[in-house]
Amino acid sequence: MARSEPALLFDVQGPQGKRRMLLLTVAILLLIGVGIAFALVKLGQNGHLAATPWLTILLPPVSTYLLEGLWMSLLSGLLAGLLAFPLGIVLAILRMSRNRVVRGLARWYIEITRSIPVLLVMYFVQLFLPSIGWRVPVFWQLILPLALYHISMLAEIFRAGVESIPPGQREAAEALGLRPLRIYQQVILPQAIRVVLPSLINQFIRLFKDTSLGYIVTYPELLTRGKVMGDYTGYLFETFVIVGVVYLVVDLVLAAAARALDRRLRAERGGAPRTARTRAGGPSAAGLTITEARS
């Protein structure tokens, strides 16, 4: 895909085209260079190019404090995810229920959580619930709103996965006399979850980024600790740049994992011999290829 992109609009460039592109490249690089130079001068004037502030943040007392924050970020993300995962599956199944009322309610839940910011829900938990006498611990002030929101996201992902399984799978299971729940549990879900694994990782990246909202309820995760250390050392700029880089690195690693998994799943599907797939209808292989080709 990536290699065929240029071919869509452009032939191999002639001398004139090459010259134009070179000019454009140089112009834009110059523009960016001027911007960077300006920023560097500003940073230098304010003493942010010296080694001390950066080293202060990057060396043990501060950096271990921040790394513990990263650990707590990952942990709260994992916990919210573990909470949302099964509930997301349940919500997806309700969303596809044959009962109109159940389906409608599930749809409403999904639509509403998707059109109200998580932060508002957080304030609700933080400000309203105590007023009726329910004090929620800080940790849950972060986890609960995140889970409530990501349940909806996961439900939509699972639904897409389930809908990508060809109807023949369900029909075959019904013909075997399996009950609806068993069909989901033993036939549909194992295949569907495989299909959506890369999307699940990408959703976890979003969830991990959302744990930075812990800053708002002062749960001591990475960003909150960044603010604390920034205020303490007085190097706010350096701290937040480093905090940002840490988020970036973790997310990039996770994203790379999602891509690798996706490639591997695709290869497994594509690698299966064609005849075997059509004739035996090996459940995973056959079902998966169809959706991939269409999407």
Add this chain to the structure above:
Amino acid sequence: MDYLVTALPQILGAFLTTLELTVGAFSLALVLGTAAATMRILPAPVLRALGALYVEVVRNVPLLVILILLVFGFPEAGMTFPLFTCMVLGMGVYAGTYVCEVVRSGILSVNRGEVEAARALGLSIPQIMRLIVLPIAFRNMVQPLANVLISTILSTSLAGSLGVLELTGIASRLQDESAQLLLTFGILGVGYVVITLTAGLSAGRLQRILDRRYSVDTTQRTA
């Protein structure tokens, strides 16, 4: 009742602030995203890499970190902007990465045959873009762009935690009247639903209009 009389004007003001933030951030995102997407499809490796760098870096950092860097970090480095500008800047730059991906995949989704036909007719690349690729691509972009718009609307709530009195930030301002908090949160939630619903519905309508116009075009072309 008394409570509503005092609170409603504030909530209405907050509602407008949310709209202003959204319009500002999304406009900036459209400009940045389109520029980055253009760079990512040009036959110039350096520009492509720059576009990709922008998307990969900005998208993988939480928006709240970007905003906090702008609000607390940049002033230290001698670059102070008004709070509202910081918010629009941060959200615009962040949403721009999503716009970039939408625009790029919209353009790449155009059938190669259409482009080849246009080239065979001797159209120049700007002509191909203007007359063939962009009209088709734009129809494919309406829904995904609406999704970006909706997440931009929701992300403006982060400004509330940094002192902008928009639809979410106003909640902490109004918390003194604790007896009415439930009502307040109800109104605020409805406010968001109204904005996002309007955005989603208008996108649907725009899509239908474009589809209709496009189908007219095809009949003219074949006739």
